[in-house]
Amino acid sequence: SQTIHQWPATLVQPVGSPLSLECTVEGTSNPNLYWYRQAAGRGLQLLFYSIGIDQISSEVPQNLSASRPQDRQFILSSKKLLLSDSGFYLCALDRGQGTEAFFGQGTRLTVV
């Protein structure tokens, strides 16, 4: 069965510093991959999704970028973090429409 690894679990970064969050997948190939952000008291905001290597769709204009250099690797990055980038970041995968999504355990990012 597929599993998603996200790290780190928690991260505290100063404003203006860079960010790199990594998500790796095991047990499946060619999944759709997603990055979501969950701010306190708000729902899951879709940030990026990818249907394949180097194929990234951005859902909202923001300070973040995503890359998929390998089929099972999805990276969320920022060159300069803002306070508003704080939140709980979740990586997810699914196998297409009608299939359930599987989630990583998330990264709690606090920008100070």
Place this chain on the structure above:
Amino acid sequence: AQSVTQLDSHVSVSEGTPVLLRCNYSSSYSPSLFWYVQHPNKGLQLLLKYTSAATLVKGINGFEAEFKKSETSFHLTKPSAHMSDAAEYFCASNQGGKLIFGQGTELSVKP
């Protein structure tokens, strides 16, 4: 464009009483619909899914949901709440290869 609306941001019930969490969707054709549960600082766990088979879907932990196309609804129910059901619940829709979530409903269960 597809969207998912959860009508209540917070629901509070007493242990042993029924649970109703409401979800409405919009789409141009029948989507795949899901309910997920999230405990604090954890990822999401699938409760149940609808993929155009039976309109009444049974999930884990005694939850079920009914797909009503005429009302564009997919409400989540449970006959009797348990303390362990306290969590955040998300309704989601997958149409056109993109998974979209509602804003979430926090369920509180009082003893």
